[in-house]
Amino acid sequence: MCGILGVVGQTPVNQLLYDGLQLLQHRGQDAAGIVTANGKTFHMHKGSGLVRDVFRTRNMRSLQGNAGIGHVRYPTAGSASCLAEAQPFYVNSPFGIVLAHNGNLTNTDELKSDMYRNDLRHINTNSDSEVLLNVFAHEIAARVEGASLTADAVFGAVEAVHRRVKGAYAVVAMIAGYGLVAFRDPHGIRPLIMGCNEVDNRTEYMFASESVALDCSGFKVLRDVLPGECVYVRFDGEMQSRGCAEKTQLAPCLFEYVYFARPDSVIDGVSVYQ
Secondary structure, eight states, rough: OOOEEEOOOSSSSSSHHHHHHHHGGGOSSSSSEEEEETTTTEEEEEEEHHHHHHHHHHHHHHSSSSEEEEEOOSSSSSSSTTTGOOOOEEEOOOOOOEEEEEEEEEHHHHHHHHIIIIIOOOOOSSHHHHHHHHHHHHHHTOBBBBBBBOHHHHHHHHHHHHHHHHHHEEEEEEEEEEEEEEETTTTTOOOOEEEEETTEEEEEEESSSSHHHHHTTEEEEEEEOOTEEEEEETTTTEEOOOOOOOOOOOOOOIIIIIISSSSOOOOOTSSSOO
């Protein structure tokens, strides 16, 4: 699987994302990537290898902004040697969206065909994460009226993703100029936890694959993102959440506890060590 991280802060988050990915490095060692948001501009750097090898000082300086997402990759779809499949992925329409995904889709081929024939979108790699990004982007575009984006449009898009996409997915994404979106499949197969931190009476939010990334970054654990839930955090710090699936059932992957996760993490309220 992979490790994902998302932050909406009050100060630059590049170092926070780097440190968080180091804490999640055990979840993926083939590639790493970070995207930060500075106003309506994304700054991205990603590459093959460990976090410490992908990011140099010059790369960190270019990752400007108070919000961002990160990813460490352990490929289960596509090719481990393909740099084009390193995440996060980006599409420029609507608004500009970047996405990092942990999980596996089971109807990727069907979605790819649907994307090509009906949504008129091109998928450039064999990664199911790029397919998921394009489904999400298409559903956002279908709900936008005019040139602005509402929280209802975001939640509606995630509802449509849950209807169309089958399989396991925990996601952090950013929409340029608006905010960060985090959601989890209706069965909660892959973990996603959220935490907060207070800075000058303003709240920062972090989302991560494992609680250890929150603990060691100074964030207080709030709760796990629920199966089928979407959490939307605007770049100004306003947070909203909504259940976006008709039927949900927590059915986490057992391998998270016996193989993927660090023993000092807590997933869905269960100590990995215990």
